[in-house]
Amino acid sequence: MLPVACVGCGAPDRALCRACRCALDALPGRTRLVAGVRLDAAHEYDGLVRTLVLEWKLRGRVDIVSGLTRRTADLVRAALAAAPVGALVLRVPPSSRGHRRRGFDPVVTVLRRAGVRRARALRRVPVPQAGPGSDSGPAPDAGLGPARAGTDGRGQKERTAVERVAATVGSLVADGVADHDVVLVDDVVTTGVTMAEAVRAVRAAGGRVVRCVAVATVEV
Numbered sequence: 001m002l003p004v005a006c007v008g009c010g011a012p013d014r015a016l017c018r019a020c021r022c023a024l025d026a027l028p029g030r031t032r033l034v035a036g037v038r039l040d041a042a043h044e045y046d047g048l049v050r051t052l053v054l055e056w057k058l059r060g061r062v063d064i065v066s067g068l069t070r071r072t073a074d075l076v077r078a079a080l081a082a083a084p085v086g087a088l089v090l091r092v093p094p095s096s097r098g099h100r101r102r103g104f105d106p107v108v109t110v111l112r113r114a115g116v117r118r119a120r121a122l123r124r125v126p127v128p129q130a131g132p133g134s135d136s137g138p139a140p141d142a143g144l145g146p147a148r149a150g151t152d153g154r155g156q157k158e159r160t161a162v163e164r165v166a167a168t169v170g171s172l173v174a175d176g177v178a179d180h181d182v183v184l185v186d187d188v189v190t191t192g193v194t195m196a197e198a199v200r201a202v203r204a205a206g207g208r209v210v211r212c213v214a215v216a217t218v219e220v
């Protein structure tokens with residue numbers, strides 16, 4: 001066995017010590033609006049929470065995120081309790097790159113804990129590429145315009161806000177949600193572009209998004 005130290009404070013013997021667990025439990029959740037829908041996040045994506053989420057997503061450290069999954073599962077249950085009877089839960093799928101690297105989806109862990117047995121994921125589809133010669137940036141108002149930057153190898157953080165939206169619109173499809181109320185669940189919401197695309201996809205398919213839930217979100 002390798003020696004273990006708390007990922008929060010470095011104290012020996014525990015992967016996440018009692019003091020850090022108590023500190024986490026005392027942190028308030030976060031609520032914001034995404035595409036006009038209330039998003040409830042169990043935590044702000046900062047400090048110890050950010051460290052834990054990265055250890056979870058990048059290294060598969062499920063041993064240290066029990067508190068995060070419990071609080072997020074509680075939010076999923078609360079969202080379903082507040083929603084009309086028969087509401088569906090839909091997962092925002094991980095990026096294909098992230099999923100290949102990790103081999104698991106943290107949102108599935110959360111939903112299992114919430115007792116949601118059947119939660120389909122939205123489907124990722126290729127965003128239609130613009131024609132040749134379109135490698136210049138999009139005009140500020142070109143919401144569906146030329147710079148579909150999905151395959152140029154740059155990460156989301158290196159794109160401008162307009163490029164991020166242009167590269168994301170049309171990238172998700174929601175199946176079987178017509179006339180249904182839907183709760184959307186993702187792990188981390190930063191810019192909100194992906195969650196907003198999930199909301200758009202549900203609406204485009206004739207569904208109603210009644211709540212979004214995430215493990216963590218940045219302060220906006």
Ligand SMILES: [Zn+2]
Pocket residue numbers: 006007008009010011016017018019020021
């Ligand atoms: Zn600690």
